[in-house]
Amino acid sequence: MAHFAELDENNIVVQVVVIDNNDILDGDGNESESVGIAFCQSLFGADKIFKQTSYNNNFRKFYAGIGYIYRSDLDAFIEPQPYPSWTLNTETCIWEAPNPVPNDLTEEEIDAGTIYVWNEDNQTWHKVNNV
16 A cells, blocks of 8 residues: 655645555556656645655655655655754654653653653653553
8 A cells, every 4th residue: 555645735744645556556567656646636636735655664754644744855754843942853853852851760660650751841851650
């Protein structure tokens, strides 16, 4: 199966459609994104914008989800920015906090379901019990 993300005018994913692999084959039997886009447009409208996405993250960094943004400069689908203070690592296409999450949880804390969560107000990580 082939997956295509429909983008709005701001390159935000509004839906992801799944089509048969046969519907993306060119005249020589090779998979072609442009053939798949044309097929999607025949179903949803010629004015719609589509980009192929990989369910296995084989290209464009991540599988597109609704609300993700397609960045043509990175040729990647990026999840929405989780917090205003976080910055995008353009190598990994992952949002990063101003300071890294601590890795000092004890075995007992992990067993008890303790995790770190980000507090945007004071831009620090706080331990909370996730159970």
